[in-house]
């Protein structure tokens with residue numbers, strides 16, 4: 710589907726992805742009609758289960774876009790199943806060491822890179838590709854992204870990036886701000902986060918790997934794109950829904 714290549718080439722100045730935790734495939738159907746490059750289904754803090762996520766992925770594909778899934782912490786078995794269901798990328802939270810990164814790769818890449826088990830029936834349908842071609846191309850067709858959102862992960866960034874099969878990093882500014890302040894603050898848009906972001910960006914570029922990050926709104930997403938990030942989030946669907954509602958009410962009250 711060319712997603713990995715487009716992501717790495719940073720076409721259109723970086724991708725903007727939707728981010729959906731509400732476990733309703735029909736909600737995905739609507740949001741995917743907007744001009745997002747991809748859609749992330751969040752299974753860590755969102756409420757998707759495997760069956761609803763597989764249906765969500767199908768609705769992203771229906772809109773002609775690549776689907777991305779964020780798995781729960783350490784749930785690498787789900788990463789394989791989501792790829793089987795046709796996800797183009799996996800985002801894994803709390804990857805804090807090269808060992809964590811290797812466990813992620815084990816689940817998301819076929820040999821020789823990993824130990825992903827065979828069974829991509831829905832993926833073959835969604836990608837319109839033969840089993841032989843999927844086996845040959847899946848390791849480069851699908852993208853494995855490790856979340857950096859702790860001090861440990863920042864300290865181990867080069868070791869994590871050096872793991873063969875890790876295609877990129879996704880910075881989680883909320884958890885990272887909590888970690889950097891020892892639990893004192895939730896400050897995803899602070900100077901400490903900006904500093905960490907530029908360090909991670911430089912390390913990703915040095916390793917030739919992609920960098921993504923969660924932005925709470927369009928302003929933050931725009932700042933990330935200007936910095937040179939490859940894929941950014943411009944707010945979760947609940948925030949966008951409520952902002953839209955708020956704007957409509959305020960507009961109506963003004964007239």
Ligand code: 3PY
Nearest residue numbers: 858881882883884923
């Ligand atoms: C974080 O900011 O910690 C994330 O995981 C992004 O949602």
Ligand code: MG
Nearest residue numbers: 858881883884
């Ligand atoms: Mg997080």
